[in-house]
Amino acid sequence: MKMQQGFFERNRSVFIFALIALTMPFWFPLIGGYSGLDTKIMVFCIFVVGFDLLLGYTGYLSFGHAAFFGIAAYTTGLMLKGFSDNIIPAIIVAVIVSTLVSVVIGLLTLKRTGIYFSILTLAFAEMFHSMAMAMLQQWTGGENGLTGMPTPMLFSIKMQGDAVFYFITFVAILMFYVAKRIERSPVGLMMRAIKCNQTRLEYTGINARKYKLLTFVISAAYAALAGALMVVYEPFVGHEFLGWHQSGEIVIMSVIGGVGTLVGPMLGAAFMLYFENVLSVDLGEQWLLVLGMIFMVVVIFMPGGFMEAVSRLQARFTQK
Amino acid sequence: MTDVKSDKSNKSASGWSRRDVLKASSVGAAGAAAPMFFTKNAWADGHESIGNYPVKGSEVVFGFNVPQTGAYADEGADELRAYKLAVKHLNNGGGMLDTLKPSMLSGNGVLGKKVAYVTGDTQTNADASRTSARRMIERDKVIMVTGGSSSGIAIAQQYLCNELGIIFMCGLTHSNDTTGKDKQRYGFRHFFNAHMTGKALAPVLSKEYGKDRRAFHLTADYSWGHTQQQSMQEFTEKEGWGTAGNIMTPLKTTDFSQYLAQVMNSDADVLVLNHYGANMVNSLTNAVNFGMRDMQKNGKNLEIVVPLYSRLMAKGAGSANIDGVLGTSGWNWALQDAGSQVFVDAFVAEYGFPPSQAAHTCYVQTLLYANACEMAGSFYPPAVIKALEDFEFDGAGNGSTLYRGADHQCIKSMLVMKGKSPSARSSDFDYLEVVQEVDRATANYDPSIFPGELGPYKPA
Numbered sequence: 001m002k003m004q005q006g007f008f009e010r011n012r013s014v015f016i017f018a019l020i021a022l023t024m025p026f027w028f029p030l031i032g033g034y035s036g037l038d039t040k041i042m043v044f045c046i047f048v049v050g051f052d053l054l055l056g057y058t059g060y061l062s063f064g065h066a067a068f069f070g071i072a073a074y075t076t077g078l079m080l081k082g083f084s085d086n087i088i089p090a091i092i093v094a095v096i097v098s099t100l101v102s103v104v105i106g107l108l109t110l111k112r113t114g115i116y117f118s119i120l121t122l123a124f125a126e127m128f129h130s131m132a133m134a135m136l137q138q139w140t141g142g143e144n145g146l147t148g149m150p151t152p153m154l155f156s157i158k159m160q161g162d163a164v165f166y167f168i169t170f171v172a173i174l175m176f177y178v179a180k181r182i183e184r185s186p187v188g189l190m191m192r193a194i195k196c197n198q199t200r201l202e203y204t205g206i207n208a209r210k211y212k213l214l215t216f217v218i219s220a221a222y223a224a225l226a227g228a229l230m231v232v233y234e235p236f237v238g239h240e241f242l243g244w245h246q247s248g249e250i251v252i253m254s255v256i257g258g259v260g261t262l263v264g265p266m267l268g269a270a271f272m273l274y275f276e277n278v279l280s281v282d283l284g285e286q287w288l289l290v291l292g293m294i295f296m297v298v299v300i301f302m303p304g305g306f307m308e309a310v311s312r313l314q315a316r317f318t319q320k
Numbered sequence: 321m322t323d324v325k326s327d328k329s330n331k332s333a334s335g336w337s338r339r340d341v342l343k344a345s346s347v348g349a350a351g352a353a354a355p356m357f358f359t360k361n362a363w364a365d366g367h368e369s370i371g372n373y374p375v376k377g378s379e380v381v382f383g384f385n386v387p388q389t390g391a392y393a394d395e396g397a398d399e400l401r402a403y404k405l406a407v408k409h410l411n412n413g414g415g416m417l418d419t420l421k422p423s424m425l426s427g428n429g430v431l432g433k434k435v436a437y438v439t440g441d442t443q444t445n446a447d448a449s450r451t452s453a454r455r456m457i458e459r460d461k462v463i464m465v466t467g468g469s470s471s472g473i474a475i476a477q478q479y480l481c482n483e484l485g486i487i488f489m490c491g492l493t494h495s496n497d498t499t500g501k502d503k504q505r506y507g508f509r510h511f512f513n514a515h516m517t518g519k520a521l522a523p524v525l526s527k528e529y530g531k532d533r534r535a536f537h538l539t540a541d542y543s544w545g546h547t548q549q550q551s552m553q554e555f556t557e558k559e560g561w562g563t564a565g566n567i568m569t570p571l572k573t574t575d576f577s578q579y580l581a582q583v584m585n586s587d588a589d590v591l592v593l594n595h596y597g598a599n600m601v602n603s604l605t606n607a608v609n610f611g612m613r614d615m616q617k618n619g620k621n622l623e624i625v626v627p628l629y630s631r632l633m634a635k636g637a638g639s640a641n642i643d644g645v646l647g648t649s650g651w652n653w654a655l656q657d658a659g660s661q662v663f664v665d666a667f668v669a670e671y672g673f674p675p676s677q678a679a680h681t682c683y684v685q686t687l688l689y690a691n692a693c694e695m696a697g698s699f700y701p702p703a704v705i706k707a708l709e710d711f712e713f714d715g716a717g718n719g720s721t722l723y724r725g726a727d728h729q730c731i732k733s734m735l736v737m738k739g740k741s742p743s744a745r746s747s748d749f750d751y752l753e754v755v756q757e758v759d760r761a762t763a764n765y766d767p768s769i770f771p772g773e774l775g776p777y778k779p780a
Binding site for chain 2: 029032033034035036037040130133134137141142143144145147148151234235236238239240241245276277278280281284285287288
């Protein structure tokens with residue numbers, strides 16, 4: 001017996017996320033957080049949700065998502081600098097440019113699967129990184145990064161402090177809702193089918209490549225939006241935004257949180273950034289070592305990440 | 321089975337009633353509106369609040385943001401040692417507090433407040449350095465941030481601090497851009513720069529190697545390398561040298577053989593390595609392995625020049641390789657003036673080995689900031705900035721020094737250094753010897769040769 005679920009029930013996780021996110025300025029300082037870090041966590045929530053659509057649903061592990069993040073960040077920076085300090089045209093152009101790049105990269109890389117796909121995406125991202133560092137340093141600022149942007153404005157509102165936090169949080173909630181819609185849509189079904197067995201899917205007469213490309217581009221658009229918002233949050237673009245380290249960090253966030261759950265990667269992103277910026281201070285120079293050990297423990301004992309821990313706990317309580 | 325499931329979902333559907341949603345959204349709306357009620361408008365001793373001014377409580381907090389992991393971690397560790405020593409001296413007296421002139425430092429904190437500090441890890445990564453600086457500013461309420469062990473990172477933090485109204489005292493950064501095109505009202509640099517290196521080094525080079533030389537440059541392909549190369553070319557050409565060529569080498573290069581081959585095939589008889597850190601260690605080692613130091617070109621010995629020297633680099637390249645190679649440094653622990661001596665003694669007593677030039681500049685920067693607060697009589701940033709601008713002082717290890725107001729660059733004497741041969745070394749820290757102390761007048765330059773604006777005293 002199938003029942004039509006209500007709007008609130010279907011989107012319960014979106015509402016819970018919205019509640020937690022919007023109240024963040026009140027409870028986050030109590031655990032050692034601070035204004036600024038909460039905004040960065042929201043930016044990365046957008047990034048990982050998009051990444052999870054690709055990795056968690058189609059099973060394609062991209063090691064080059066920093067390319068889309070970075071290209072959008074540079075585009076936003078240059079738009080703010082050269083066109084207008086209004087963020088709306090900057091974000092739109094940045095997402096369009098980055099998405100177009102993703103179409104080209106997607107067409108070239110999605111012919112391969114598994115490790116070959118990962119390596120190809122990594123190679124493309126590194127290519128962009130090298131270009132930003134050498135050929136294009138006139139525009140990107142190279143090693144110094146792109147600096148000297150005006151204060152980003154949302155029409156007449158300065159994008160600083162709480163204003164930028166609530167703006168980015170609003171976008172993050174919206175993008176999480178969109179991801180949930182995609183998950184439930186026919187496209188979401190195709191994505192899961194690709195992960196399950198691509199060959200079988202193709203035998204049913206469905207063009208799997210079309211759906212793979214669509215997912216890749218959607219995921220890149222999320223990364224691009226995050227990259228653009230990163231510059232709105234802080235008017236600075238470092239060449240690190242394009243680097244393999246950035247791509248790797250997203251993978252770690254997703255794995256540690258639990259791929260294929262949308263919520264898990266966001267938990268992972270929050271945990272990683274909180275650890276890197278708050279707990280690392282108490283741990284001193286050894287913080288990277290501790291982080292590595294946490295990652296290993298999670299992967300060995302909870303391959304499903306934090307979400308597996310959550311569902312195990314849930315199962316234990318419901319059994320009793 | 322299906323019945324149970326639908327039952328459950330029914331239950332939870334009712335668990336989220338319309339009223340609950342209304343409640344949740346009103347909390348959200350309250351959250352959105354709340355910041356409007358808490359806007360800062362505190363006034364203290366006649367000044368409006370800027371950044372983390374006014375300072376509340378009995379402590380004032382400094383933020384030390386240095387690379388603790390990554391390529392420059394060794395340098396960062398030495399910087400942190402110097403910062404901790406500076407805090408100790410500010411709170412308890414000692415060190416350069418006895419030699420700095422003029423000084424209003426009492427050795428009993430700053431403006432009656434004990435100095436405390438927080439540390440952060442820049443990871444030799446501009447983005448991470450900004451996030452870390454932001455934590456110090458937003459959470460730990462630091463009044464000043466200092467650190468950085470490469471120009472890109474120093475510039476990135478300088479922009480952030482300028483925007484937030486926090487004074488940034490640069491650590492080791494040598495690019496012309498830091499106080500050139502990227503100079504900021506809230507950023508100050510004590511360390512010397514690439515332009516000063518060229519100005520000081522070129523006359524020594526022409527004296528040592530003659531006026532009819534042809535130089536080939538290998539340059540690290542980023543801001544610091546570019547400015548270093550331009551400055552070296554400009555000043556060696558003024559001495560009558562020719563420039564045979566310049567190759568930009570990617571920052572990640574570890575094997576420089578292909579570039580060195582081009583140098584050997586050219587008519588150049590001097591090789592200038594505009595490299596720093598691991599780049600320099602590798603390129604110099606490659607050149608030595610090619611036998612370039614024993615090579616004859618145009619009837620003269622082929623010479624190698626390393627414009628910016630550091631002890632850690634000299635150690636990495638090995639003293640057999642750097643023996644006789646010329647370069648510049650901001651400071652060296654072997655200097656005999658009173659300021660250097662008290663600093664070295666205090667550092668050795670604390671840690672058991674002498675400080676690097678990075679440690680020196682960081683230590684002096686902390687003291688200068690504290691002294692400027694005392695002179696201004698307040699932590700109010702615009703007043704502190706005005707106290708630092710055009711501040712003349714002595715006894716900090718570089719003789720009489722001017723903190724130039726026009727670009728926030730310290731104008732002071734600097735050192736031309738030469739690598740010591742293995743047999744001449746006296747300790748594990750003794751890699752370089754001072755060839756010449758270049759005086760302040762020679763190192764000085766017109767700040768208007770670089771573009772850029774300092775901007776207003778009050779952040780936008």
